[in-house]
Amino acid sequence: MVEWSYGDIIATFLHVGGQRHRSNVLSRTVLFLVLVVLVASSAVTPLGCDFFADVAESTSELFGDGGQEVEGYSGAYVIYHDRQPRHLKSPSGESAQLVNNEESTDPTWLELMTFLGLDTTDEKPYVVDSYSCVAFAEELHNNAEAAGIKAAFVGVQFEDRDIGHALNAFQTTDRGLVFIDCTSSIRSGLTYRPMLELDTGETGEAVEVQAVGADKVAYVEIGEEYGVISIEVATSPEYSFYQNYLAEREQFVLDVEAFNRDLDIYNQRVDVYNQEVDAYNQTMETYEQEVAEYNEAIGGRTGLPEPEYSQFQEWAAELEANLITLMGIKAELESEQWELMSILVGLNERQLELEAASDEIGDVNWRPLAVVESIKVYW
Helix, strand or coil, X not given: CEECCCCCCCCCCCCCCCCCXXXXXXXXXXXXXXXCCCCCCCECCCCCXXXXXXXXXXXXXXXXXXXXXXXXXXXXXXXXXXXXXXXXXXXXXXXXXXXXXXXXXXXXXXXXXXXXXXXXXXXXXXXXXXXXXXXXXXXXXXXXXXXXXXXXXXXXXXXXXXXXXXXXXXXXXXXXXXXXXXXXXXXXXXCCCCCCEEECCCCCCEEECCCCCXXXXXXXXXXXXXXXXXXXXXXXXXXXXXXXXXXXHHHHHHHHHHHHHHHHHHHHHHHXXXXXXXXXXXXXXXXXXXXXXXXXXXXXXXXXXXXXXHHHHHHHHHHHHHHHHHHHHHHHHHHHHHHHHHHHHHHHHHHHHHHHHHHHHCCECCCCCCEEEEEEEEC
């Protein structure tokens, strides 16, 4: 008994005459050439437009007067120095209280990202009545100042909306002004957990993987939508980087959809191929049994009288015809197998390319907010 593996077919030779006829059955070999379907975005986590509507803040109290208007790549925004913002943390009227450190200094981009990686403010749940975006921004500001990093509290107002948003800003020495949004998307009453869950493809059960935090580089420009990118993949604070990122993410989603369609077609062909291999092997087993019956009937005799000789000749011719048919099927299966293997190589290459692109896109697809109307920065 010889197994057929990846086209290694053992041919059967049938000799009419006094010699025994021998055949080898091709044992069934099913090809498990099925790739894991890729997911374009493992978790779609809204930043929380609905969260802002829950915060009882008055627009007139959010933004005061007397600040210095400054032109920057984010458009014209107002800067305040040594002034407490009038942003409410809760409906009770408690406002943000910034604690500055006279010895704090502007960080580099790497120093800022390192600090954010260690800070756990983003791991706290969003609590509508007591821990809103204002509280997140206040705590991150005070933690940064305590760590010797100069930070700012930022208030953003949106077009056609009564409720704004709070975040932070850092003047990095190598990449300029960087906005950071650390507000969590996790509601109160839920413990902090990894936002990313994936199917292993083996058991079909979802498994937890490395947690995805809520620290994000914010892209804030007057007249443009407020967008964010996770700090794990953001490499620039400029708004053009965010726009390019959106285009790349959109293309990535299209590429994944195309890959999954082609993968589905491939898997369907593999299923059909395996069914044809099953049918071939069953026919080959039947042929093997007939050859065994022929050899047992001839019993090793070298000479046969008529009409027995003619009967065996006719039987052998029928077996020879069956073998030719089987070899034709074998050739077709070999051709299909090589074509499937070629498709598989291409799919593997595309999967590697998509996985590399996925590292640049990130695990969380943060949705944009409304169009920015004004920016207030409190140092």
